[in-house]
Amino acid sequence: MKVAYIFATQRHNVSYVLAKMILPQLEENRHGVDVVGMFFFEDNNYVLVDGNPIGARLHKVAKDKGILLMGCDQCCYEREIADKLFPGVPIGCFPDLYKALSGNMPDQVITL
Amino acid sequence: MTAPCRDACCSATPRVTVSDLFERGFRRNRAAPLPILGAELSDTEGNTARFSLAIADERIVDANFRASSCATLIAYCEFIAELVPGARLEIVTALTAADLVEAVPGVPALKRPRAVLAVAAFRAALAKANERQMQTEVAS
Numbered sequence: 013m014k015v016a017y018i019f020a021t022q023r024h025n026v027s028y029v030l031a032k033m034i035l036p037q038l039e040e041n042r043h044g045v046d047v048v049g050m051f052f053f054e055d056n057n058y059v060l061v062d063g064n065p066i067g068a069r070l071h072k073v074a075k076d077k078g079i080l081l082m083g084c085d086q087c088c089y090e091r092e093i094a095d096k097l098f099p100g101v102p103i104g105c106f107p108d109l110y111k112a113l114s115g116n117m118p119d120q121v122i123t124l
Numbered sequence: 125m126t127a128p129c130r131d132a133c134c135s136a137t138p139r140v141t142v143s144d145l146f147e148r149g150f151r152r153n154r155a156a157p158l159p160i161l162g163a164e165l166s167d168t169e170g171n172t173a174r175f176s177l178a179i180a181d182e183r184i185v186d187a188n189f190r191a192s193s194c195a196t197l198i199a200y201c202e203f204i205a206e207l208v209p210g211a212r213l214e215i216v217t218a219l220t221a222a223d224l225v226e227a228v229p230g231v232p233a234l235k236r237p238r239a240v241l242a243v244a245a246f247r248a249a250l251a252k253a254n255e256r257q258m259q260t261e262v263a264s
Contacts, residue, residue: 085196085235086143086146086195089141089146089199094142095230095232102234103232107170
């Protein structure tokens, strides 16, 4: 099964659910499904800023596994980080996300 | 004399950041068009932009636009709309996409081609304005 994650809420999602559950499982090839994309809203986008330690691991695993990473463009502009993300990580809105996923559509979209 | 700082540290408003331009542009994007309506242009990704102008004495009095709901495109269009009031038609014709990219920092490379669409749409409205001027001159 293919899934895409949307990180929409801000509480403990990046530092806990992503960094301590999803990411280690992906790194150890035991997540259980193919992750085809991750989209980040609001403060969750800070994980995509070049140099972020969790983001660096995520960026590496995404490159190795062909996982799309994308930041919400308005969220990134608002935080003035749109041009500071890891190389090759795009920003966009729903049309960009759907277009980017269209070649590798997920079976499920999980909103966290 | 140095130019005033336009960054958040000095609480200057209006700020020229993509986010702030988008906020203002989002409102302008819903405003009624002005009398001189340029052609609607589109890019390969399906974004569209169309400017409208109010002209008096060969100067732009006001500029509006209607653009696709892309934050970058709206920010670029808003920058143009805020820049040109008061300017003579022949001067603003020189505005290029490169000028726009330079003037609005913080846009990642992938999104900068939106400046080409914004400037092209603005030039289309300028062409309409020049056409209108010539018709007025011939009639008088």
